[in-house]
Amino acid sequence: MKKASYLNIGMVLLSWLSLPLLGEKSVKRFILSSLFMSLYIIFEFRFAEKRKWWWFPISLKSNFLGGLPIILGPFLIGSMWILKFTYGKFNLYLLVNILVDSLFTYFGMEWFKKIGYAYLVRLTKFQLSLVFLIKSFVLYGFQVIYEKFTKHGSSRGKTEESF
Numbered sequence: 001m002k003k004a005s006y007l008n009i010g011m012v013l014l015s016w017l018s019l020p021l022l023g024e025k026s027v028k029r030f031i032l033s034s035l036f037m038s039l040y041i042i043f044e045f046r047f048a049e050k051r052k053w054w055w056f057p058i059s060l061k062s063n064f065l066g067g068l069p070i071i072l073g074p075f076l077i078g079s080m081w082i083l084k085f086t087y088g089k090f091n092l093y094l095l096v097n098i099l100v101d102s103l104f105t106y107f108g109m110e111w112f113k114k115i116g117y118a119y120l121v122r123l124t125k126f127q128l129s130l131v132f133l134i135k136s137f138v139l140y141g142f143q144v145i146y147e148k149f150t151k152h153g154s155s156r157g158k159t160e161e162s163f
Contacts, residue, residue, distance in 0.1 A: 008069035038071050082096055
């Protein structure tokens with residue numbers, strides 16, 4: 001369990017240490033979408049816990065709490081990074097998400113299983129990939145809608161490809 005604590009702290013800390021590198025404009029532009037996705041993932045974790053999609057064998061109250069470091073670290077900050085470099089180029093966005101999600105699904109989950117951090121239970125890796133793909137569309141769609149109603153959208157003009 002001590003390893004899991006270090007892993008949790010490391011995931012969150014490393015993710016948040018990269019935040020200043022994003023730049024203030026990018027953080028302001030993409031934070032709401034990333035926070036929305038984090039909230040979405042929190043609800044997804046609650047649903048997944050009831051359906052036993054995955055399991056975090058840690059000494060906290062639930063799988064939800066076990067997944068919180070992943071949500072508040074790599075998923076939250078990673079969403080902003082991906083949006084920063086790919087927003088407005090949907091095909092690139094989709095490709096980057098498929099690559100990152102596949103790396104996590106097929107290699108990251110294997111490593112988590114190997115070290116005893118997390119396990120897929122009633123969800124296959126392919127199904128997990130589909131769950132990630134849906135989240136990719138939700139994130140991009142939220143950002144498109146957000147930009148239509150904020151100064152980010154009106155100041156850019158119509159040069160960026162929309163969803």
